[in-house]
Amino acid sequence: MSPRRIGVLGGMGPEATVLLMQRLIAAVPAADDADHVPLIVDQNPQVPSRIRHLIEGTGEDPAPVLAAMARRLEAAGAEALAMPCNTAHHYAPAIRAATRLPLIDMVGLSVARARELAGDGGRVGLLASPAVARIGLFDRAFAEAGLAAVLPGDPDALLATIREIKAGGPTPAAADRLRAASAGLRDAGATVQMIACTEFSLIAAAAAPGTSVIDTLDVLVDGIVAFARGREAPAGRPEGTAQRGA
Numbered sequence: 001m002s003p004r005r006i007g008v009l010g011g012m013g014p015e016a017t018v019l020l021m022q023r024l025i026a027a028v029p030a031a032d033d034a035d036h037v038p039l040i041v042d043q044n045p046q047v048p049s050r051i052r053h054l055i056e057g058t059g060e061d062p063a064p065v066l067a068a069m070a071r072r073l074e075a076a077g078a079e080a081l082a083m084p085c086n087t088a089h090h091y092a093p094a095i096r097a098a099t100r101l102p103l104i105d106m107v108g109l110s111v112a113r114a115r116e117l118a119g120d121g122g123r124v125g126l127l128a129s130p131a132v133a134r135i136g137l138f139d140r141a142f143a144e145a146g147l148a149a150v151l152p153g154d155p156d157a158l159l160a161t162i163r164e165i166k167a168g169g170p171t172p173a174a175a176d177r178l179r180a181a182s183a184g185l186r187d188a189g190a191t192v193q194m195i196a197c198t199e200f201s202l203i204a205a206a207a208a209p210g211t212s213v214i215d216t217l218d219v220l221v222d223g224i225v226a227f228a229r230g231r232e233a234p235a236g237r238p239e240g241t242a243q244r245g246a
Contacts, residue, residue: 003228007078011044012085016198020084023221037228042069050087054131063091067098074099086196104223110216111141118192120146125185128196130155150190152181165199175206183208
């Protein structure tokens with residue numbers, strides 16, 4: 001059976017979308033081109049800024065643009081949707097309302113994996129945009145999983161790091177700041193940590209020693225492979241996740 005086709009809502013940011021595709025290729029044991037997962041990618045860097053909309057309160061709402069992308073991907077033949085941007089999952093209800101396609105839930109899948117590693121009542125460090133904490137993106141999933149989120153002490157430094165990566169790519173200075181944030185979470189008792197920003201996925205290897213790191217981009221890759229191969233795991237709080245070593 002041929003793998004099912006996935007539609008990718010991309011461009012948030014562009015490098016993260018390319019990284020998703022690279023990791024997806026690496027995750028599939030293929031003897032031929034035809035063994036790989038077929039993708040339809042809407043690489044749209046013009047999606048309105050999630051930071052400006054959610055943190056600064058001045059930007060255009062991304063939801064209508066994301067909904068339109070979802071409809072285009074459905075019309076083009078996608079059988080499920082994936083979105084390599086954690087913060088943009090805030091707009092998942094608008095995406096789901098715009099199309100009949102399932103949205104592979106990077107948030108739910110990642111929390112399920114964190115529960116496996118941290119156990120009931122475990123503390124999980126969240127390396128993410130400050131917007132994620134402000135909107136409580138992971139709050140419900142963490143509560144249902146019996147987990148406690150631990151946030152970095154300097155969210156402004158993380159926001160500056162995200163902007164630096166968007167402007168100049170994964171610089172050594174950005175990696176140093178992520179390492180410092182990771183070390184602070186570790187010292188606060190959160191040795192299980194979640195890379196919950198796809199800009200940070202570009203520098204995930206910078207996580208501090210002594211941590212077990214879950215990169216949500218890798219989790220999304222695993223969910224895409226599962227769906228494409230007919231193992232349903234796209235929506236809600238599905239099973240089937242992957243860990244990226246620290």
